[in-house]
Each structure stands twice: as C-alpha cells, then as structure tokens.
Amino acid sequence: MQIQSNFSLQKLNSFGFLSYAEYFVSVENELELSNAIEFATHKNIPWxxxxxxxxxxxxxxxxxxxxxxxxxxxxxxxxxxMHFYIDCGAGENWHDFVRWTIxxxxxxxxxxxxxxxxxxxxPIQNIGAYGAEAASMIDSVEVLDTKSLQKTQSITEVDLNTQQSWQVIPxxxxxxxxxxxxxxxxxxxxxVTQVRFAIPKKWQANLSYAELANYFLENKSPSAQEIFDAVVTIRSQKLPDPTLLGNAGSFFHNPIVDLATYTQLKEKFTNLVSYPAPDLLGEKQFKLAAGWLIDQCGLKGYRVADCGVYEKQALVLVNYGAAKGSEMLDLANHIKQTVFEKFGVLLSxxxxxxx
Ligand SMILES: Cc1cc2nc3c(=O)[nH]c(=O)nc-3n(C[C@H](O)[C@H](O)[C@H](O)COP(=O)(O)OP(=O)(O)OC[C@H]3O[C@@H](n4cnc5c(N)ncnc54)[C@H](O)[C@@H]3O)c2cc1C
Structure with a gap:
C-alpha cells in the first residue's frame, strides 16, 4: 500500500475535473483499507x-x-x-460484473x-435504470464500520476476521x-467492501420501461443477453461517453411530488411528463421528469464557458474541457433557480x- 501526496484525480472522475488529493491511496484488501483509515485518524485529517x-x-x-x-x-x-448468492468485491467494475453474471x-x-x-x-445510491434497481437483487452489504474501528486498537491480519468493525448489513x-x-x-x-447479491433462479424479462418494451416490439421473448445488448445500445445513443465528454450521468433526481402539486402543475402544463411513484403513507405521489422541466426552461444546450447542459438530454451536465467543479455547481444552481421560478419545484x- 503506497500513500502518495498531491495526487491528480483528473483521470479518476468522469467529469474530468482537474483536482488534487492531498493524500491518495488505492486499497486492494480489508487490511489496507483499515490501515488507510488509521493513517487518516492518526494524522487527524479527513478521508x-x-x-x-x-x-x-x-x-x-x-x-x-x-x-x-x-x-x-x-x-x-x-x-x-430460489436464489444464486454471489459475492462481488467493492472495487469490481459494475458493467463487467453484470456481463459476467449473464x-x-x-x-x-x-x-x-x-x-x-x-x-x-x-448500494450507495441504489443505482437504477430501465425499470430496475440494484436493491432488488442485493442480499446484504459487507462494510467496514468506521466509527467502531476508531474505538478499537490497530487491526492486524490475524484478528481482521474477528473484528466487530466488519459488518454484514442485511x-x-x-x-x-x-x-x-x-x-x-x-x-x-x-x-463498502463487498456486496452479496441474491439472484432469483427463475428469470423473467423486465420490459416495464417503455423504451425497452418498444425495442422488443417484434421479439416478445428476448433473452437476458438480448436485453443486456439492447440496454447498451440505447444508453450509448442517449448518454455522452464520459471518456469523450466529461459528465456524471443524470445531474438531478427526478422530483417526487404529492397529488395536489401534481394536479396544479398538470392543469397549468398539460404536457407535463410524469410517472406514478410509490405511495407515501397511503398518499399518491408522482415522479416528474427533471430533464423535461429543464428543457421547458429553454436550458437544453445552454452553456457557460466549458460547463453545459447536454444538447441531447437536459438532465446531463457536461464538461467541454476545462470546467471546474465549482463552475459546474454554479450552473447547477442557475438551473435549479430557473426551474423553481417556472414550476415551483426544487431540483436536488x-x-x-x-x-
Ligand atoms: C454516463 C453516466 C451514466 C450514469 N447512469 C446512471 C444510471 O443510469 N443510474 C444510476 O443510478 N447512476 C448512474 N450514473 C451514476 C454512477 O454511475 C453511479 O452512481 C455509480 O454507482 C457510481 O459509482 P462510482 O464507483 O463511480 O462511485 P463514485 O462516483 O466514486 O462515488 C460515489 C459516492 O459513493 C461513495 N463511495 C464509492 N464507493 C464507495 C464504497 N466502496 N464505500 C463507501 N462509499 C463509497 C463515494 O464516497 C461517493 O460519495 C451514471 C454516471 C455516468 C457518468
């Protein structure tokens, strides 16, 4: 384990922002991880x-x-x-893991x-797309509980497995x-050090997302591999490749509103794009398409210096080259304010x- 100082993170963030870490370390196992956190605790620096x-x-x-x-x-x-139980290390590339499971x-x-x-x-933000969420197939998450780690003495390889700091969270x-x-x-x-997945043995195609269903209009029973390929094709057409144009995918959540707000908005904006969201305490809720809200404010393709709203999808903010994180946040604040003034909806x- 090698701790480096003043380390460039430009290649380690999909926006491609020029950013330096005071100290940087790549950890390949649990012992290195606990040593890294101890290093920060000992030096009294954040991590x-x-x-x-x-x-x-x-x-x-x-x-x-x-x-x-x-x-x-x-x-x-x-x-x-009923299930296959599969463990995957936290550092594994997600897309490669999905391909491997298939x-x-x-x-x-x-x-x-x-x-x-x-x-x-x-599991951090329960990634989701095309009618699915990671949570539906997660069984448990193995973590280092950093608060209890700080209360213990230093961890050695011998007692690594018996430490209370390592927890499996169902x-x-x-x-x-x-x-x-x-x-x-x-x-x-x-x-998070490892994720355990519980994958149902009885596979069923999930074509609940309209765009995916349309893709398979002429193939009523696609295989998992065909759905995988379709998702790759559709996503590649819609989203900019971060290696070519820096971005972080959707920059805003789709806001969820109650029935009263939805009804008011629908009366004023008849073409409002929305979807039913799960009820909250028995009350109906609706998810609004944040990209549509931004687009309606005339901000699709909007650009300030090297920060911009992607011209094909208003939910995605892009770095045209030399943008800084702080400038991107300024643009995001401008978008939030404009959407709030027009719709009374706060984007997060x-x-x-x-x-
Ligand atoms: C082009 C593009 C498309 C995208 N599409 C989607 C999409 O469809 N759906 C979706 O949900 N997301 C999407 N995203 C967002 C992103 O892919 C996911 O949020 C992904 O899970 C982030 O993984 P990461 O390893 O890059 O996390 P990072 O960006 O490195 O970290 C994200 C946060 O998680 C924390 N974190 C990371 N790893 C750990 C760990 N092991 N333990 C504890 N904390 C950790 C970090 O501290 C940080 O706060 C997209 C992003 C891009 C660039």
Missing part, C-alpha cells in the same frame, strides 16, 4: 472513498486522504432453491448494464429508496460534492 468517480463533483483540492476502492473478486458462494448463467441484472462505476458504489437494514440508502445519508459511517442534485 473520503472514491470508486470510479462517476457520481461525484470534485473541487480543485481534496484535503486529507482519498481512498480508492480496489478490492476485487467475484464468485458464486451458495445457492438455495455469461456464468445468473441473469437478472441486465437492465442495469453500462452504468459506470464500481460494484461497491451500487438488505432490510440498508433503507434502500430511490437513489438513496443509509450509506448515502452518512458517507463517513461505512466503507444526484452526484456527491467532494469535499
């Missing part, structure tokens, strides 16, 4: 975890220790009558193909919701600001 940097807005300088999660490994660990005969994650990032970040306790979980609400509490940001 943060980075996966592939595809859902973060980095400022020019990250004080303290930036820990890149690089724990690898994936395998079938057991099976029941190749190995454990289909189910195909709707989530091509989402950039690591598997360890999947899915029911992860409080998964739309782009949310206990992990996202307190990023300093846990570091999806990527996480570091620091």
């Amino acid at each position: 943060q975890v980075l996966g592939s940097g595809s859902n973060v807005v980095l400022q020019d300088f990250l004080p303290g220790l930036t820990i890149q999660m690089s724990i690898l490994g994936k395998k079938l660990v057991s099976e029941s009558a 190749e190995e005969g454990y289909p189910g994650l195909e709707n989530l193909a091509l989402i950039p990032g690591t598997t360890g970040a999947a 899915k029911e306790e992860c409080e998964f919701a739309y782009r949310d979980s206990i992990f996202k609400r307190d990023l300093q509490a846990y570091v 940001q999806e990527p996480i600001n570091l620091p």
Whole structure:
C-alpha cells in the first residue's frame, strides 16, 4: 500500500475535473483499507472513498486522504432453491460484473448494464435504470464500520476476521429508496467492501420501461443477453461517453411530488411528463421528469464557458474541457433557480460534492 501526496484525480472522475488529493491511496484488501483509515485518524485529517468517480463533483483540492476502492473478486458462494448468492468485491467494475453474471448463467441484472462505476458504489445510491434497481437483487452489504474501528486498537491480519468493525448489513437494514440508502445519508459511517447479491433462479424479462418494451416490439421473448445488448445500445445513443465528454450521468433526481402539486402543475402544463411513484403513507405521489422541466426552461444546450447542459438530454451536465467543479455547481444552481421560478419545484442534485 503506497500513500502518495498531491495526487491528480483528473483521470479518476468522469467529469474530468482537474483536482488534487492531498493524500491518495488505492486499497486492494480489508487490511489496507483499515490501515488507510488509521493513517487518516492518526494524522487527524479527513478521508473520503472514491470508486470510479462517476457520481461525484470534485473541487480543485481534496484535503486529507482519498481512498480508492480496489478490492476485487467475484464468485458464486451458495445457492438455495430460489436464489444464486454471489459475492462481488467493492472495487469490481459494475458493467463487467453484470456481463459476467449473464455469461456464468445468473441473469437478472441486465437492465442495469453500462452504468459506470464500481460494484461497491451500487448500494450507495441504489443505482437504477430501465425499470430496475440494484436493491432488488442485493442480499446484504459487507462494510467496514468506521466509527467502531476508531474505538478499537490497530487491526492486524490475524484478528481482521474477528473484528466487530466488519459488518454484514442485511438488505432490510440498508433503507434502500430511490437513489438513496443509509450509506448515502452518512458517507463517513461505512466503507463498502463487498456486496452479496441474491439472484432469483427463475428469470423473467423486465420490459416495464417503455423504451425497452418498444425495442422488443417484434421479439416478445428476448433473452437476458438480448436485453443486456439492447440496454447498451440505447444508453450509448442517449448518454455522452464520459471518456469523450466529461459528465456524471443524470445531474438531478427526478422530483417526487404529492397529488395536489401534481394536479396544479398538470392543469397549468398539460404536457407535463410524469410517472406514478410509490405511495407515501397511503398518499399518491408522482415522479416528474427533471430533464423535461429543464428543457421547458429553454436550458437544453445552454452553456457557460466549458460547463453545459447536454444538447441531447437536459438532465446531463457536461464538461467541454476545462470546467471546474465549482463552475459546474454554479450552473447547477442557475438551473435549479430557473426551474423553481417556472414550476415551483426544487431540483436536488444526484452526484456527491467532494469535499
Ligand atoms: C454516463 C453516466 C451514466 C450514469 N447512469 C446512471 C444510471 O443510469 N443510474 C444510476 O443510478 N447512476 C448512474 N450514473 C451514476 C454512477 O454511475 C453511479 O452512481 C455509480 O454507482 C457510481 O459509482 P462510482 O464507483 O463511480 O462511485 P463514485 O462516483 O466514486 O462515488 C460515489 C459516492 O459513493 C461513495 N463511495 C464509492 N464507493 C464507495 C464504497 N466502496 N464505500 C463507501 N462509499 C463509497 C463515494 O464516497 C461517493 O460519495 C451514471 C454516471 C455516468 C457518468
């Protein structure tokens, strides 16, 4: 494990912002991870975890220790009558993992193909796309409980397995919701080291998302591989490739509103794009398409210096070259304010600001 100082993170964030970590380390196993956190605790400096940097807005300088999660490994660990149980290291690339599950005969994650990032970040915001969410196939999440780690003496390889700091959090306790979980609400509490998936043995195509259903109008029973390929094709057409044009996917959540707000908006804006959302305490809720709200404000393609709203999808903010994290946040604030003035709806940001 090598701790480096003044380390460039430009290639480690999908926006491609020029940003430097005061200290940087890549951890390949649990011992290295606990040593890294101890290093930061001992020096009394902050720390943060980075996966592939595809859902973060980095400022020019990250004080303290930036820990890149690089724990690898994936395998079938057991099976029941109903499920395959598969463990995947937090540093594994998510898309490669999805492809591997299909190749190995454990289909189910195909709707989530091509989402950039690591598997360890999947539970953080409960990644979702094309009518599916990671939470539906997560069994449990293995973490380092950093608060209890700080109370213990230093960890050695011998007692690594017996430490209380390593916990397995069952899915029911992860409080998964739309782009949310206990992990996202307190990023300093846990570091995800491994995710256990429970993939149903009885596979069923999920074509609940209209665009995917349209793709298969002439093929009523597509295979998991065909759905995987379709998702890759559709996503590649819609979203900019971060290696060519820096971005973090959707920059805003689709806002969820109650029935009264929805009714008012629908009366005023008859072409409002919305979807039914799960009820809250028995009350009806609706999800509004944030991209549509931004588009209606005339902001699609809007650009300030090197920060812009992607011309094909208003939900995506892009870095045309030399944008800074702070400039992107200025643009995001302008968008939020404009949408609020027109619709009275407050957009919330999806990527996480570091620091
Ligand atoms: C082109 C594009 C398309 C996208 N499409 C989607 C989409 O369809 N659906 C969707 O949900 N998301 C989407 N995203 C967002 C992103 O892919 C996901 O949020 C992904 O899970 C981020 O993974 P990461 O490894 O890059 O996390 P990072 O960006 O590195 O980190 C995100 C946050 O999680 C924390 N974190 C990361 N790893 C760990 C860990 N092991 N333990 C504890 N905390 C951790 C970080 O501290 C940070 O706060 C898209 C992004 C891009 C660039």
